Amino acid sequence: MSFTEAIQSGFRNYVNFTGRAFRSEFWYWCLFAFLVAVAAQIIDVILFPGSFSKGASPVSSLVSLGLLLPNLGVLVRRLHDIDRSGWWVLIVLIPLFGWILLIYWACQPGTPGTNRFGANALGGGNPLGGAARAGSIPPG
Numbered sequence: 296m297s298f299t300e301a302i303q304s305g306f307r308n309y310v311n312f313t314g315r316a317f318r319s320e321f322w323y324w325c326l327f328a329f330l331v332a333v334a335a336q337i338i339d340v341i342l343f344p345g346s347f348s349k350g351a352s353p354v355s356s357l358v359s360l361g362l363l364l365p366n367l368g369v370l371v372r373r374l375h376d377i378d379r380s381g382w383w384v385l386i387v388l389i390p391l392f393g394w395i396l397l398i399y400w401a402c403q404p405g406t407p408g409t410n411r412f413g414a415n416a417l418g419g420g421n422p423l424g425g426a427a428r429a430g431s432i433p434p435g
Contacts, residue, residue, distance in 0.1 A: 296317065296319040296323065297323075298323045298326070298327070300320075300323075301319065301321075301323030301324050301327070302323070302324065302327050304316075304369075305324045305327070305365045305368070308365075308368055309364050309365040310368060311368055311372070312368055312372070312381055313372075313412070313413070314372055314413050315372055315373075315376040315410075315412055315413050315414075315415070316369050316375070316376055317373075317417055318376075318401070318404065318405070320369065320372075320373075321369055321370070321372075321373040322401070324365070324366075328366060331358055331362065332355065332358060332359070332362075335354045335355040335357075335358040335359075336352065336355050338354045339353065339355050342354065370397075371384060373400075373401055375412035376405035376406070376410075376412070377404075377405055377406060378406045378411065378412070379400065383397075383400075405417070
């Protein structure tokens, strides 16, 4: 999945907590959200000088609020891709450990084939988590 496809998918499925999101979709979405947050901070500093030091960031706050559901949706679908319930997102309430575990899980390949949350979005039953590419070395 390309960067633009991931962004389109994130907004198209912004309140969709069913199905699966593969790694590229998740990490491209994280990159997009980070870049938008940095741009919002820059706009805050330009439009509202001095407000950053006071902790008031109106543009950043609106961006964070606007990306909250899409961020949550893509994270839940990513957890589904590794065959974990979306409720595991609540593990972030455990300081440090929760974030580390979620990042570790987000880096794991999705379960091959169909799992309880749906079919593999990348297709095929390739144990590497995607369709076999020409010239690739078969596993094993």
